[in-house]
Amino acid sequence: MAPQQRRTRSRRTAVIAAAAVASAVLASGPGFAAGGKAAARAADPAPPPTTTTPAGPATPGGPTTPAGTTTPTGSTTPAGPKAPGTPDIALTPAAPPTPITPPSLPSTPGTSPASPAPSSGGAKTPAPLAPAFGAYLDYGPRGVARMAALSDWLGGTEIRVGHTYLPGDRWRNIEGPPGFLDVWADWRKQRADRTLVLNVPMLERNEEGVPDDEVRRLLRQGAAGQYDHHFRRLAERLVQLQVPDTVIVLGWEMNGITYTHRCGPDPQAWRAYWRRIVTTMRAVPGQRLRFDFAPSRGRDAVPWTECYPGDDTVDIVGMDSYDQPSGMTFQQQVQEPYGLQAHVDFAKAHHKPISYPEWGLFRNGDNPEYMRRMLAWMAQHKPVYNTLTDYCPHGVWQCSGNPRAAQVYRSALSGQATPTTPAEPTTPTAPSTPATPTKPTTPATPTTPKPKNCSPLDLGDWVEYWLGGKLCVKVDWWSRRS
Numbered sequence: 001m002a003p004q005q006r007r008t009r010s011r012r013t014a015v016i017a018a019a020a021v022a023s024a025v026l027a028s029g030p031g032f033a034a035g036g037k038a039a040a041r042a043a044d045p046a047p048p049p050t051t052t053t054p055a056g057p058a059t060p061g062g063p064t065t066p067a068g069t070t071t072p073t074g075s076t077t078p079a080g081p082k083a084p085g086t087p088d089i090a091l092t093p094a095a096p097p098t099p100i101t102p103p104s105l106p107s108t109p110g111t112s113p114a115s116p117a118p119s120s121g122g123a124k125t126p127a128p129l130a131p132a133f134g135a136y137l138d139y140g141p142r143g144v145a146r147m148a149a150l151s152d153w154l155g156g157t158e159i160r161v162g163h164t165y166l167p168g169d170r171w172r173n174i175e176g177p178p179g180f181l182d183v184w185a186d187w188r189k190q191r192a193d194r195t196l197v198l199n200v201p202m203l204e205r206n207e208e209g210v211p212d213d214e215v216r217r218l219l220r221q222g223a224a225g226q227y228d229h230h231f232r233r234l235a236e237r238l239v240q241l242q243v244p245d246t247v248i249v250l251g252w253e254m255n256g257i258t259y260t261h262r263c264g265p266d267p268q269a270w271r272a273y274w275r276r277i278v279t280t281m282r283a284v285p286g287q288r289l290r291f292d293f294a295p296s297r298g299r300d301a302v303p304w305t306e307c308y309p310g311d312d313t314v315d316i317v318g319m320d321s322y323d324q325p326s327g328m329t330f331q332q333q334v335q336e337p338y339g340l341q342a343h344v345d346f347a348k349a350h351h352k353p354i355s356y357p358e359w360g361l362f363r364n365g366d367n368p369e370y371m372r373r374m375l376a377w378m379a380q381h382k383p384v385y386n387t388l389t390d391y392c393p394h395g396v397w398q399c400s401g402n403p404r405a406a407q408v409y410r411s412a413l414s415g416q417a418t419p420t421t422p423a424e425p426t427t428p429t430a431p432s433t434p435a436t437p438t439k440p441t442t443p444a445t446p447t448t449p450k451p452k453n454c455s456p457l458d459l460g461d462w463v464e465y466w467l468g469g470k471l472c473v474k475v476d477w478w479s480r481r482s
Contacts, residue, residue: 216269355384
């Protein structure tokens with residue numbers, strides 16, 4: 001993907017400002033008050049998702065959500081997840097979704113359509129089994145809460161894959177800071193057949209336009225072991241949270257130009273650094289992590305095969321694949337160099353399962369044919385998981401600007417059954433220290449009334465969580481007398 005730099009200097013500025021405000025509060029400075037338990041907050045606007053067949057203005061971010069940074073001609077780098085967090089949305093559909101019979105997906109070239117199931121003499125036909133799928137809905141607690149609403153929109157089909165991203169701005173956030181992963185771990189542990197997918201940057205300042213020469217130097221430092229301790233702490237954190245089987249999408253879309261963790265400046269150092277990270281994280285007692293090597297579809301800045309670090313440190317060969325560039329048909333996406341077919345063939349040759357951590361609409365608008373063909377492709381090749389990027393312009397539930405593609409997606413996945421024999425629960429090694437208290441899985445409802453004449457400050461999820469409430473500035477503080 002080529003996202004707008006969703007975790008940029010503006011977020012750091014906000015955090016610095018928030019810290020200053022917090023300091024003022026702790027010093028009992030005039031004019032500030034805490035107003036209730038912190039609900040999830042963020043900077044990007046997010047109108048409510050659609051609850052019927054999508055129509056009308058776009059949701060989270062709407063038409064103003066950045067579609068991604070411009071990439072060179074022919075690049076297949078799509079936009080990625082938006083900046084952390086979005087304002088609260090209505091999580092309960094206005095009306096139950098109308099049951100829709102999933103249509104038969106069209107066969108892709110070289111395959112035969114599935115034969116219809118024989119009649120059982122009037123007996124009720126069981127619902128088809130739901131694949132291991134999910135959607136990127138938000139990076140924080142809202143992402144967890146929205147999964148239940150998306151499941152309702154799909155007629156009760158269980159969302160079995162949760163997908164989030166660690167911020168790549170600073171090393172302390174790449175380590176999985178307390179208060180961030182807790183809610184995702186809680187969701188994962190509620191059912192044994194769920195999967196948590198976590199995108200992990202390989203370097204800090206990951207979206208700050210670091211030049212190639214510096215990227216080369218940083219990759220070589222990583223390959224020499226300079227950053228091992230950050231990834232060890234992350235693995236220990238996941239074990240402590242009792243999610244030791246998390247899928248780690250490490251250094252995603254390394255074949256592009258967007259991220260500091262890109263491969264192009266020094267593929268040899270990149271491969272050595274990947275191997276070092278995986279070896280370090282696998283050495284943590286109790287871990288059962290799986291590592292997903294996930295380039296973007298197509299050649300992009302460098303052929304992704306040049307970045308492949310070796311079968312012994314890769315568990316899954318993934319691919320981020322969006323409907324782009326403009327005018328490219330799905331069949332061309334299959335056949336292009338380093339495209340969908342090349343991905344499947346490469347994984348088969350290396351005896352690895354495949355995945356699609358990111359996929360969705362992009363440069364060709366509301367494209368139901370792409371949606372049908374991509375769903376059919378995944379039905380044929382059976383990835384170990386797939387997660388749709390569900391915000392505008394890529395998504396279908398939170399982006400009502402794609403009603404026809406939304407209808408295809410909803411029809412194909414509505415009313416499907418969950419597996420009857422879920423995977424065995426994981427039994428991680430007991431942590432040596434008590435687990436950090438977790439946040440609730442849904443944003444808490446404020447229990448303290450807002451102070452009178454108080455204007456709330458939007459400080460973001462993490463700051464408000466640690467402060468234990470929302471801060472606001474009293475509008476009449478300047479007139480107060482000592």
